[in-house]
Amino acid sequence: MSVNTKRALLPLAIASALVLSACGESTSSNAGPDFNSGSTPAPTPPTTPPTTPPTTPTPSFEQRALLTNLADNVISPTFEQFVQVTGDQMQAVAGYCQQEIAAGQGNATSEQVNTARMAAQASWRSSMNVWQQAEVMQVGPLIGNSGFLRNKIYAWPLASSCNVDFEVINFRTGEINGQPYNIANRAASRRGLAALEYLLFNDNLDHSCTVGAQPQGWNSETEQARKEARCLFAGEVARDLNTSAQELVAAWDGDNGFAVELKQAGSAGNQFGTELEAINRISDAMFYIDTASKDNKLAAPLGLFANVCGAEACPEAVESVYANNSLDNIENNLVAFQKLLTGGEGIGFTDFLIDQGDAATATTMTADVETAISDIQAYQQTLAQTLTDNEAQVTASHARVKAVTDTLKVDFINSLALELPVTSAGDND
Template identity: 35%
Template sequence: MRIYRWALPLLAVAVSGCVGDDQSGSAESETTRGFDYQGMMANYADNVFLPEYRAFADQADELAEGINSVEFYCESLNDSDGASRIQRARDQWRSTMDQWQRVELFQVGPLAANGGALRNRIYSFGSSAPLSECAVDQSVVLAQEEGFNLSARSFNARGLDALEYLLFSEDLTHHCPSQISETEGWNDLPESTRRQQRCDYAQRLADDIVDASQTLVQTWEPEGGDYRFEWVNPANQEDNLKALSDAIFYVELQTKDRKLGVPTGLHTGCNAVACPDAVESPYSETSMRNIQVNMKAFLQGFKGGNGLGFDDIFVHEGFPDVKEAFEDAIIDADVRSGYSSPTLLQQMRAQHESGSAQDCQNAAANPEDNYPGACAAHAYLKRVTDRLRTDFITIVNLDLPERGQSDND
């Protein structure tokens, strides 16, 4: 249910604040006309979304063809420096994933269209078609055939998560049941053949990620699909503002709930003392790093980078202290999630083997006494998302996302 706390509904304020009337930007003009929502939406397009999308496209290009690329590594499979090249390719994958974890907070417009098809092509974690080791193993074999069409393969065998599996997993045996014909006989092939075929498919994946990233950028560019026009258009202002709000709720629905809540057993999505199989990025074990990057991007999303953002709405409505407290909570959660050892996967495997979730529950209840650790980090994230559900939606005067109507942790 929408919370109407303020005298003017959002649409009236937004229309009165359209660029094109008085653009002086003075305090008196701003108070009289209302908040400049169109200027805010233009700022997000020009100074948040497009720079982040372009940066990802650059990283993806480096992953596919740069000096630390998958291609460079695959060319050296039989060379003496193969070990160093795989490490460099892995490092480039991490850099590319870091940038993608920023983009994850800005899934609006083309990235969210068609059930998130473009997003899932690049990264399918949290979707209805998450990574399947068997699907990747099948695709590795099928990619050797003439006429293989990667675009016909499911998202569960594509994207950054599939590439992570191929680059970081040292296990060359397939993970399919015996009735899957494509992988029959795979385990009997020489190790060098299996490694080469996996590399062949990894290169296809890296190239496809480049194509998808360029598609994303081009759909927004004025000289391309010019979705920017649709985003800034005052006629779409209310819908786009809601879409932007829904997008940054990623930090609750995905970062807190799916990435931390489910693995730790603190969310109802896990019916055991811990669910290590639900950990994001299990092969590279960069799960907590992903979460920290999400929090950094969330702060940028809240502030609109260095331009007009949701934080300015807080100030405009007379709540600068609430804004400061919200930002402090975000920064705190960022810091508290920024550790690498033990990894989330290691912690959750140990918790699962212990048969008890008591320590995790205690850490979530008393995070200051239990830092660092995933369960304590979850508590700091929850402090942010509790404010998101209350202060944020009330002051900005928007509904919760449809999928966020209940809180299950």
């Protein structure tokens, strides 16, 4: 069943709920002039309790089915796709670097180099687009160890282009403090998708360090030497990203992976005492669109929060300043949220809401997230340029995402008896 089909059936679910409610009501009169008129007195209730105590009704909704569908059919395919696209990215970046080096030897034209570079850039966009969906699925291995694995892949907003400039030189030198260079030992701000964006999309070959230590002698090197050094390190970053992607899938889908833990929630020895507790961890991840998509990616550049420009609209504060992928990032955040909300082709949170008698919230959230996605898709310029030319459009986008998160923080949480994540507790925005 497609997302659109599920959305179309929501009004029918509401109507069905109302019919079932009506059918459950007694048709006999229990008030007014005809109440007990001319009827035989009711028998005296028994003085002894029934021999069999009443049982607690079993909830009709299968919470484990929700966990299984989201783990197997939404989250797993996203993580597995990330392995694929980062593998393709590794090959594309290597191909670009081969052309760059060949050009330095007089064996490739500038056109060949540019073609290879654009292919590497396109591969980065593919990887980033998939990752931006994974960002909304931060459970298990992506949040364990203080988010170490997640940050190796994408440390934003902690990225530092200056650190990457130093790392280019460290990698070329092949050692650090007398020890062989190993990117696995390097800080998150020096690797990952943010570092690769800077290396592939930044046309300024000078270093970006403005305060403190600076890479001595870098700016005086030839353009070709700097291009080759950057592309060689880009190849190392791309390889490291694919390694991290494989590590993620192993930690998620392995025999003792976190997906198994989610799907067996509530069983003996499981870290989740109940299935609802495991469901709550997924709902926590969905709040990414509140704290990151809404606040960091829209409100901060708008100046609603302090940014590098102070408290005003600031193109420099967007997420993707070199590749201008900011709007695609937000769109993919919302698409991932939509997949978790509706369950894609299977059981999702909307089904859970309907079962709990809140089809109205299911309908509202489904419609609002579709509106927010369509709004982002309608942009004709980059987010940075739109902040300059049409700030009101970005303000409207923020409001549309906020409509989703406002419902998420109140009606969604209350209807499903879930708890707010710590990051959103007490947040009135």
